[in-house]
Every structure is written in C-alpha cells, then in structure tokens.
Amino acid sequence: MKLYYSPPSPYARKVRVAVLELGLADRVQEIETPVAPHKPNEALGLKNPFMKVPALETDEGMVLFNSPVICEYLDAKAGGNRLIPAHGDKHWKTLRRQALGDGVLDAGILRRYELAARPENLRWPEWLKGQQLKIDFALDVAEREAGGWGKSFDLGDIAIACALEWLDFRFANDDWRSRRPKLAAWLAQIATRPTMQKTKPHA
Amino acid sequence: MKLYYSPPSPYARKVRVAVLELGLADRVQEIETPVAPHKPNEALGLKNPFMKVPALETDEGMVLFNSPVICEYLDAKAGGNRLIPAHGDKHWKTLRRQALGDGVLDAGILRRYELAARPENLRWPEWLKGQQLKIDFALDVAEREAGGWGKSFDLGDIAIACALEWLDFRFANDDWRSRRPKLAAWLAQIATRPTMQKTKPHA
Structure with missing residues (x-):
C-alpha cells in the first residue's frame, strides 16, 4: 500500500499512528x-x-481518501x-470520539488557513471566532469525558490525541490545558506512546 | 431518535434520505x-x-455527529x-463513493461561505479557485465511473446525488453537466426516487 502524507498533517498523522x-x-x-x-x-x-x-492507494490500485475510511480499511x-471495536456501544463510542477529534481539526485547520495562508487584509474575525468556539465547546466535552478514558486504546484516542498535539503545534500560545486538567493529564499519558512519539508533527 | 437538520444542508439531506x-x-x-x-x-x-x-440523538441519549457516522448507525x-455493504470490495467502494460526494460538498460549502456569508471585500480568489478545482477533479472522476453505476443503490449513491443536487441548488449557473453526460444521466435517474424528491433542498 502507498500512503500519501505530509509531516504537519494531523489527519495523515492519525493514519500513520494507526x-x-x-x-x-x-x-x-x-x-x-x-x-x-x-x-x-x-x-x-x-x-x-x-x-x-492522507490518501491511501491499496495493493489493488483503489485510492481511499478521508482518514476515517483509511483507518477503517487498515484496521480490517x-x-x-x-x-x-467491531460491534455494539463501544463501536459507536469510538466513532463518536474520532468525530470529536476530527471536528476539532476541521475547525482548527480553517483557523490555520485563515491566519497563515490567507492574505492578512482578507481575514474575517467572525469566521475565526466561530471556528474557535467549536474547538472550545469540543474540548469542554472532552474534559467532561476524559476521566473515563484510558482503559483501552482505540481510534478515538488517536484522533483526539492527534488533534490536541496539532493545536499545540500550530497554536502553541493557546492555553487549552489550564481549564481542562483531566484532558491534559490524559494527553500527557497518550503522548508517551512510541507511535505518537515517532509521528510528531513538523513543518 | 432525534435528528437535528436544516432544509438546505446537503449533509443532513444524506441522513434524511437514508x-x-x-x-x-x-x-x-x-x-x-x-x-x-x-x-x-x-x-x-x-x-x-x-x-x-446533521446531529443524531439516539434513544440512549448519545449524540452522533458527522453524516457518515450517523448513516452507518442508522444502517445498523x-x-x-x-x-x-457489510464486507469486502463493495464495502470499500461504497465508502469511497460516499467520500467522493462528501468531498465535493466540503469544497462546495467552503465556496458557498466565501461567496454568500463572508463580506465581499474579504474574499480571496485563490481560495475559491482551489476549492473549485477539487470539485472539478472529483466530478471528472465521477464521470469516468458513472457508466458502471446504477445496478444497486447505496450510501455512495446518496452522497453523490445529494452533492450534485446541492451544486444545482446553490450554484445553479455552474454547468457541470455538459462535459459529463454519463454523470448527468445517472443523476437524472436517481433524482426520481421518492426519497430524493421528498428531501429537495430549500432555503
């Protein structure tokens, strides 16, 4: 299989960790x-x-895109x-947590494009505010739930950890941790995994 | 179950058709x-x-978001x-075609926000061009494949049909059909399904 990736891409990182x-x-x-x-x-x-x-070219020459599809394919x-998890409540909880991490990234990437790619005179403060609010709300949800995380390791963990470390990479001055101690403690532990260490984002 | 939707949302329409x-x-x-x-x-x-x-609140009170997760949940x-399709090549082809339709929407929605929500003096032509190129490339892929579609009906069909009809709804002057006769013929047939008729987008 061939995986097209870039070193800073958090969606590609999900796949590389997987x-x-x-x-x-x-x-x-x-x-x-x-x-x-x-x-x-x-x-x-x-x-x-x-x-x-990421895009994944399979051995049969089919190209899959979107990190959730690629991760599901690799798991299979x-x-x-x-x-x-193949079935039941655990299955939906994993996919829901993946969507929580991916949604943080979707909003974060739009902020990043606005602030780093778009010419400065074309930036729209309401857009930036709206995207940040999504991130804040999602991290608050994660903080409320994080106390129950860590008994197993699944695609939901990968997505949320890659999202948080990408926020640290691209928005190093944003302090998401101080109001979210459980989430911060959870990430500190996940971040020690060799697969996370080997895939740290860089420019 | 409770489905949060809006009448123009193409992602919500996917779920409503499902x-x-x-x-x-x-x-x-x-x-x-x-x-x-x-x-x-x-x-x-x-x-x-x-x-x-869309967001779906299950009977157990879990809220799922992202149309692919919700559609998978409803299918189950x-x-x-x-x-x-539960297994094998058909499974991946369906998810790949869903991602093809969703990707058209992701780029189309960003064009829509740029042209209809963002103040006119803050628009960025390179962004619009880049997003349109993604749509064009994806519709060209669909045209090359559409001759083989139509033997069954799955989530891939729903995603691509909702994407194309949303383009017609929001960008009625964009002529995607003239260079893509197979895709146009395929959509004309899918669009007659009662579930598509009942969910037509409106403002």
Missing part, C-alpha cells in the same frame, strides 16, 4: 506529498481528486476489531 | 435547526459541540448491510 499501532509498517510505503488548498497539487489530484492528504487489513 | 430508504421515518423525529459558521447556534452546541447539522439500526 499503521504503527496495527503492525502494518512493512506493508505501507509512506510518500511525502506537499499540499495547500490555495496551491493545488495536481499530481496528487490524479490519485485523490481533492488533492488532500490487520484482522479487524483492533482500533475500532 | 432514514426514508431504511424505513426508519417513524423512529426519527426531525428537528429543524438553523446553523451558520459565523452565527454559532449555542443551543445546538449543547448537543453537538461543532454546532453543525435497520438491520445492517442495507445502504452499506
């Missing part, structure tokens, strides 16, 4: 691929029309029921 | 909920921290293997 956690590293070739929404990578577009990472390739 | 196709209409209460990224609906935020639709509630 590859390592699932023991699939020797079956997945990582291909570093630059992406930016205002500088379309048309070569990547031949694989993934959205010119985003590794036998299934590994990072995504 | 509810009808799965015969779950009498188990799902639809709650109309206004949303806009620059005017956060904080009441909805108590259910879904991202203040987006209806017995499973209905709109999402």
Whole structure:
C-alpha cells in the first residue's frame, strides 16, 4: 500500500499512528506529498481528486481518501476489531470520539488557513471566532469525558490525541490545558506512546 | 431518535434520505435547526459541540455527529448491510463513493461561505479557485465511473446525488453537466426516487 502524507498533517498523522499501532509498517510505503488548498497539487489530484492528504492507494490500485475510511480499511487489513471495536456501544463510542477529534481539526485547520495562508487584509474575525468556539465547546466535552478514558486504546484516542498535539503545534500560545486538567493529564499519558512519539508533527 | 437538520444542508439531506430508504421515518423525529459558521447556534452546541447539522440523538441519549457516522448507525439500526455493504470490495467502494460526494460538498460549502456569508471585500480568489478545482477533479472522476453505476443503490449513491443536487441548488449557473453526460444521466435517474424528491433542498 502507498500512503500519501505530509509531516504537519494531523489527519495523515492519525493514519500513520494507526499503521504503527496495527503492525502494518512493512506493508505501507509512506510518500511525502506537499499540499495547500490555495496551491493545488495536481499530481496528487490524479490519485485523490481533492488533492488532500492522507490518501491511501491499496495493493489493488483503489485510492481511499478521508482518514476515517483509511483507518477503517487498515484496521480490517490487520484482522479487524483492533482500533475500532467491531460491534455494539463501544463501536459507536469510538466513532463518536474520532468525530470529536476530527471536528476539532476541521475547525482548527480553517483557523490555520485563515491566519497563515490567507492574505492578512482578507481575514474575517467572525469566521475565526466561530471556528474557535467549536474547538472550545469540543474540548469542554472532552474534559467532561476524559476521566473515563484510558482503559483501552482505540481510534478515538488517536484522533483526539492527534488533534490536541496539532493545536499545540500550530497554536502553541493557546492555553487549552489550564481549564481542562483531566484532558491534559490524559494527553500527557497518550503522548508517551512510541507511535505518537515517532509521528510528531513538523513543518 | 432525534435528528437535528436544516432544509438546505446537503449533509443532513444524506441522513434524511437514508432514514426514508431504511424505513426508519417513524423512529426519527426531525428537528429543524438553523446553523451558520459565523452565527454559532449555542443551543445546538449543547448537543453537538461543532454546532453543525446533521446531529443524531439516539434513544440512549448519545449524540452522533458527522453524516457518515450517523448513516452507518442508522444502517445498523435497520438491520445492517442495507445502504452499506457489510464486507469486502463493495464495502470499500461504497465508502469511497460516499467520500467522493462528501468531498465535493466540503469544497462546495467552503465556496458557498466565501461567496454568500463572508463580506465581499474579504474574499480571496485563490481560495475559491482551489476549492473549485477539487470539485472539478472529483466530478471528472465521477464521470469516468458513472457508466458502471446504477445496478444497486447505496450510501455512495446518496452522497453523490445529494452533492450534485446541492451544486444545482446553490450554484445553479455552474454547468457541470455538459462535459459529463454519463454523470448527468445517472443523476437524472436517481433524482426520481421518492426519497430524493421528498428531501429537495430549500432555503
């Protein structure tokens, strides 16, 4: 399999952590691929029309995009029921927690594009505020729940941990921890996993 | 179950079509909920921290967000293997086609916010161009594949049909059909389904 990724992409990081956690590293070739929404990578577009990472090309030549689909595929390739509980309440809770992490990233990425890519005179404060509010609300939900986390490790943990460490990477001055001690303690523990250490974001 | 939706939302429409196709209409209460990224609906935020639709509150009080998760949940509630083939190549092809439709919407929604919500003097042409290119590439992929579609009906069909009809709804002057006759013919057929007719987007 071929994985198109970029070192700072938090969605690609989810997949890279999953590859390592699932023991699939020797079956997945990582291909570093630059992406930016205002500088379309048309070569990547031949694989993934959205010119985003991650994209996974399977051994059969099918290209999957969107990190949740790719992570589900890899989990199945590794036998299934590994990072995504196959059935029942645990299944939905894992997918819900993945969506919580991904949603933080969706809002965070839009803030990042607004602040780092868009020319300064075209920025819209209401947009930035609206996206930040989504992040704040989601982290508050995570804080309320984090006391019950940590008994197992699944795709929900990967998504939330990658989201939080990406916030630290791109918005290092935002202090999300002081009002959220349980979430901060949970991340401190997850961040020690070798698979998280090996995939730290960089520019 | 309670479904938070808005009449123009294409992601919510996917879920509403799924509810009808799965015969779950009498188990799902639809709650109309206004949303806009620059005017956060904080009441909805108590259910879904991202203040987006669709959000589904289950009978057990869990709130699911992101249309793919909700559609998977509803498919399971209806017995499973209905709109999402449970296993094998068909499973991944369905999820890939859903991601193709959703990706068109993700780019289209960002164009819509830029053109209809953001003040005119803050618009960024490179952003609009970059998002449109994603849509164009994705519709070209769909045109190449559409000749093989139509033997069954699944969540991939729902996602792509909702995406195309949303483009018609919001960007009525964009002529995506002329260079894509197979995709246009496919949509013309899908659009006649009662579940699509009953959920047409409106402002």
